[in-house]
Amino acid sequence: MPPRRNDATLDLSPDEMRELGREVMEWAVSYRLALAGLPALRRSPHDDITAKFCESLPAGPSDPRVVMRRVIDGALPFMGRADHPRYFAFVPGPANFVGIAADMLVAAANVFAGTWLEGSGPGAIELQTISWLAQLAGMPPTAGGLFASGGSMANLTALHAARDCKLSVADRQRAVIYCSDQTHSSIGRGLRILGFLPEQVCEIKTGEDFKIDLELLDTVIAADRAAGRLPFCLVSNAGTTNTGAVDPLDRLATVCERENLWHHVDGALGAGAILSERGRTTLRGLGRADSFSVDPHKWMFQPYACGCVVVRDKQKLKRAFSEVPDYLEDADASGEEINFWEYGPELTRPFRALKLWMSLEVFGADAFDAAIERGFELAELSERTVRGLPGWHVCSPASMGVVTFWYQPADMTDAEANRRNRYAARALTDSGFAAVLTTRLRGRIVVRMCTLNPRTTDDDIAETIARLDALIRAV
Numbered sequence: 338m339p340p341r342r343n344d345a346t347l348d349l350s351p352d353e354m355r356e357l358g359r360e361v362m363e364w365a366v367s368y369r370l371a372l373a374g375l376p377a378l379r380r381s382p383h384d385d386i387t388a389k390f391c392e393s394l395p396a397g398p399s400d401p402r403v404v405m406r407r408v409i410d411g412a413l414p415f416m417g418r419a420d421h422p423r424y425f426a427f428v429p430g431p432a433n434f435v436g437i438a439a440d441m442l443v444a445a446a447n448v449f450a451g452t453w454l455e456g457s458g459p460g461a462i463e464l465q466t467i468s469w470l471a472q473l474a475g476m477p478p479t480a481g482g483l484f485a486s487g488g489s490m491a492n493l494t495a496l497h498a499a500r501d502c503k504l505s506v507a508d509r510q511r512a513v514i515y516c517s518d519q520t521h522s523s524i525g526r527g528l529r530i531l532g533f534l535p536e537q538v539c540e541i542k543t544g545e546d547f548k549i550d551l552e553l554l555d556t557v558i559a560a561d562r563a564a565g566r567l568p569f570c571l572v573s574n575a576g577t578t579n580t581g582a583v584d585p586l587d588r589l590a591t592v593c594e595r596e597n598l599w600h601h602v603d604g605a606l607g608a609g610a611i612l613s614e615r616g617r618t619t620l621r622g623l624g625r626a627d628s629f630s631v632d633p634h635k636w637m638f639q640p641y642a643c644g645c646v647v648v649r650d651k652q653k654l655k656r657a658f659s660e661v662p663d664y665l666e667d668a669d670a671s672g673e674e675i676n677f678w679e680y681g682p683e684l685t686r687p688f689r690a691l692k693l694w695m696s697l698e699v700f701g702a703d704a705f706d707a708a709i710e711r712g713f714e715l716a717e718l719s720e721r722t723v724r725g726l727p728g729w730h731v732c733s734p735a736s737m738g739v740v741t742f743w744y745q746p747a748d749m750t751d752a753e754a755n756r757r758n759r760y761a762a763r764a765l766t767d768s769g770f771a772a773v774l775t776t777r778l779r780g781r782i783v784v785r786m787c788t789l790n791p792r793t794t795d796d797d798i799a800e801t802i803a804r805l806d807a808l809i810r811a812v
């Protein structure tokens with residue numbers, strides 16, 4: 338490409354557009370093919386990496402290919418590759434390529450998915466996709482929702498609807514919300530954003546299985562009522578981040594119906610599994626909730642950012658968010674037409690549903706079922722592998738693609754075990770071969786693996802655990 342002119346239209350010539358587009362797509366494909374051989378995670382110290390991008394704002398033009406190369410060579414090597422087959426840290430994001438292509442399409446069409454007036458076509462696809470998710474969860478036809486940037490925003494959206502639906506303004510101060518001690522931090526933060534005080538959030542202690550203890554919950558609710566407080570919401574987990582524990586959703590639904598609580602299920606990690614037979618069985622009762630969140634950018638294999646909130650009665654979501662200012666009167670929607678901005682906090686919003694819709698159309702639901710089943714099996718394989726090694730113990734068995742374990746021979750102190758487990762996980766991750774980190778459970782530092790990537794091989798699991806074992810013994 339010739340050097341760029343100083344062009345006030347901010348446009349490229351047709352040939353330049355084609356060439357740049359080809360380069361981006363060519364890179365995307367080669368990157369994907371090379372992925373398994375690249376480090377699963379690589380972090381640069383602050384000063385080294387910022388020095389590469391420290392410059393004054395360029396006044397003149399540059400060749401777009403040169404600029405792109407700087408990103409590819411200078412920035413992209415330093416990141417976690419959540420779609421790498423040996424990325425087992427946090428929650429993997431094993432994006433599928435159809436979803437990636439869908440995002441390119443959405444960017445090119447520059448879809449405004451906030452009003453029906455400006456996005457009826459995309460809106461129809463978003464409604465259909467949400468309807469599939471609601472049906473898979475077992476929710477009635479009154480259900481609706483919207484796509485959001487992720488689980489944190491989906492949870493916040495649902496919690497706002499819960500508050501608006503269940504509480505008068507006067508009641509807010511004596512209101513209480515229940516969750517478990519394993520609940521994701523986005524719930525506490527969401528409640529703080531909504532103005533609840535820490536003492537209004539009651540963490541129910543979990544038992545040995547890291548699930549909400551129903552008896553304890555009943556006792557606490559009764560005590561709160563006796564003390565003049567107002568229980569109004571329970572947040573349960575369809576797969577905790579720490580251990581993949583699934584709270585007893587069906588029995589909790591019964592408690593919530595009896596106690597008139599809004600039941601929100603945080604399914605950011607686990608609700609993606611409703612696309613599989615096993616997931617639907619494990620999450621029985623999900624359809625009785627008032628709302629749930631799901632992160633298609635986790636176990637539904639979509640690129641970031643793609644979260645979703647589904648509410649059993651979509652009118653409740655609308656009542657909680659709808660405002661119609663003068664300048665949006667012309668964008669009023671009628672009947673079944675939906676202005677998504679009336680259902681959540683965003684007005685301008687991208688067309689996040691397309692990637693999930695397109696990949697479901699292209700691969701079919703059966704392929705997703707098999708891909709999710711593979712995630713369940715990989716965690717079970719990891720568990721079996723660890724059980725076969727001397728000195729290792731399973732802390733929480735495989736659940737929703739998560740397993741935790743630790744190394745501690747009989748003569749090793751807890752402090753020494755903590756030190757070694759953390760050291761081995763960090764050393765393995767620093768090596769780039771795999772990303773495996775630790776968490777803290779029952780006061781112990783344990784290794785945690787989350788195995789949602791359907792492209793992870795049995796060998797990947799075997800080699801990852803063998804390397805951990807070698808590192809921990811060599812300390």
Ligand SMILES: *Cc1c(COP(=O)(O)O)cnc(C)c1O
Binds near residue numbers: 488578
């Ligand atoms: C990942 C996760 C979240 C947060 O979702 P984001 O998409 O990161 O905003 C919330 N809850 C659980 C259980 C999660 O695993």
